[in-house]
Amino acid sequence: MKRLLNVLLIVLTVTFTLGAQAVSEAPVASALDVQFGVMAGPTGFSSVALTQNEGKISDTVTINMSVFPSPNEVIARLANGELDFASLPTNVAANLYNKGVKVKLAAVIGNGMLSVLSSDGSASSVEDLLGKTVHVPGAGSTPDQMSQLLLKQAGLEVGKDVILDYSVAAPAQLAQLVIAGKVSLAVLPQPFVSMILNRSPKSRAVVDVQSLYHQLSGVLNYPMSVLVVSEAFAKNHPLALATVLKAYEDSVAWVNADPIAAGQAIEAAGIMASAMATPAIPSCNLVFIPSQEAKAEVQAYFSFLHGFSPASIGGTIPSEDLYL
Structure with missing residues (x-):
């Protein structure tokens, strides 16, 4: 009996050691560089905290932010897969979707101003x-x-x-x-x-x-700007997606809470001069509303736009498939 117990103890010790080695040798998640596009001007204000710490928002996710002077350049890069995320006017997101560009509306980031x-x-x-x-x-x-x-x-x-x-x-x-x-x-x-x-x-x-x-x-707000993510990124990197969205929500809160520091960061990022950005931030209606929560107001806005100019949103009101 004593010999049998000794054998069992040896087996358990070896098993535990091998298991511990397997855990310790498990591959660490690889670093991911996220390509992020914003427009110069208030549409890009709320993203600026993402540029802090050289864009590193977690141990494994780094934001590479590019600032563009017009939505056309952002649209082109989203369409050819160069960007993973972008901040855009809301109707531009609808146009992209209606043109077949595989994007998801992740959040409303700016109401009317x-x-x-x-x-x-x-x-x-x-x-x-x-x-x-x-x-x-x-x-x-x-x-x-x-x-x-x-x-x-x-x-x-x-x-x-x-x-x-x-x-x-x-x-x-x-x-x-x-x-x-x-x-x-x-x-x-x-x-x-x-x-x-x-x-x-x-x-x-x-x-x-x-x-x-x-x-x-009768609708409280109209969403003037939104955050979109490529469908491929959302599907292939769900954990990184959650990390980016949380970081963006935190960025919005920081910009609203400290317009002076945010204005300096906005200028450093090449989005707008701080002298213009800082005094305007409190009136810019910067928000972070996840797409599922904002859906009713976004769809109402699309419906109103479609009522007088279908072309302004790409011809048709996007389906619920647009929303992340």
Whole structure:
């Protein structure tokens, strides 16, 4: 019996040792470089903490962030597989999906941040816009889409009740003209709204577009920017996906909590000068709402856009398959 117990003890010891060696020799998860694209401007603000610590957001995941001047460059790189994640205007995400680009909407990262501004304070309500010319930075832009959408919802006719002028396409240039008093009325996003109000004592915000949208549509917010992820990345790297999404949520919280430090990081990343970014951050409506929670508001926004311009979202309202 004693001999049998000794044999069993030896067997158990060997088994435990081999098991321990197997565990210790298990391969460590390989490092993963994540390609992340953002646009210059407020769409990229909330991502900036991802650039800290040389982009290393965990022991195994590093963010390589690229900043692009326009959505077209981001679209091209998503389409050919060069990017894993991107921050984009919401309607651009719909267009990508409808064109067959394999992306998933991961989260809403920015709600509306548009205002109609008066350079001389002569307008103070929506009624004061009747019969007036309102400058819009670029036909087909989000300010243009929202202007047309809200005018239609209000029962007003573009070109008759309110004239939309697209002669100045660049928001920065249009903002300077408002400050100089050369443009009386304009619809602009942050950070240009804050810049105008800070530099021009006579300027006034006539309409908070977000409040008007809520009033006319019954939907609390419209999602102005979203985070998308390639379908292949989401499928092949579920743990890294969760790590990136958590890091992005933390980034949004940090930017909102410390606009001064965030502004410096935004400038260092090449997204925008801190002098413009810092004062605008509190008004930029930066959020992190997972796609499944934001779905109702996103679909409502797509429905409204489709109602007056199907082409603005790529022809059709995306199915629920868009959402991560």
